[in-house]
Amino acid sequence: MLNGILTRVVRRETHSPRTALAVGALVLTAAAATYVGIELVLHLTRSQPLLVAPGDAAKWLGDVPALGSAGAAGALVIGVLGLVLVGLAIAPGRRSKHQLTDGPYAVVADNGVIASAVAERVRRELDVSRGAVVVGIGHRSADVTVRPEPGQQIDAGYVREIAAAELSSYGLSPTVRARARIQRPTSNGGQE
Structure with a gap:
């Protein structure tokens, strides 16, 4: 289907980079290392510490288990932050785009464009007014909502059949499964 270069280009267009997160984590780590280095130099020159002397900080870290619930809460916050960072590092970042695999070319379409096309096809097939069909496209699913007269x-x-036929004609990668919902008008004029 695609050569290696086009495959990489499509992947870059459909997956978001983690550059900002990585730079942020590195800046925070560099700032913490710089602060620790400054405190150590101040301690070796027998000057006043900026915030806390290294000996006092080490003693406080040694006393954390004795703090009880406050120490446990701090450890929990740091642990959750670590899990979030690991999750963000491992999980692929996805953009709201899909690759159209029909044909020899590399084509990437935004989910909004795909949703508009599916909504127009469903609207024409059902012969309903504009705005009566709302489509939301996710990474693996399409939610079609119809508000009939x-x-x-x-x-x-x-x-669901109409939406699935339209989606399958695009050859989306990854494939998108269609779900349909009909919103009936209620007796008080709203939607159910």
Whole structure:
């Protein structure tokens, strides 16, 4: 289908880089290391510490287990922050785009464009007014919501078939599964 260069280009367009997160983590680490270095130099020159002397900081870290719930809460916060950073480092960042695999070219479409096309196809097939069909495209699913006119009967299964046929004609990678929902008007004029 695609050569190696185009495959890399498509991956870069559909996955977000972690550059900002990595730079932020490195800046914080560098700032902490710089502070510790300054405190150590001040301690060796027998000057006043900026915030806390290295000996006092080491003694406080040794006393953390004796702090009880305050120490446990601090450890919990640091642990959760560490898990979040590990999760962000491992999980792929996804952009709201899909690759269209039909054809020899590398084509990437925004989810909003795909949603508009599916909504227009469903609207034309059902012969409903503009704005009566709302489509949301996620990474692996499409949620189609139809608001029919009062008295108009629409089957959710048929809507799902139309949306699935339109989505399959694009050859999206990864594939997108369609779900359909019909919002019926209620007796008080709202939607159910």
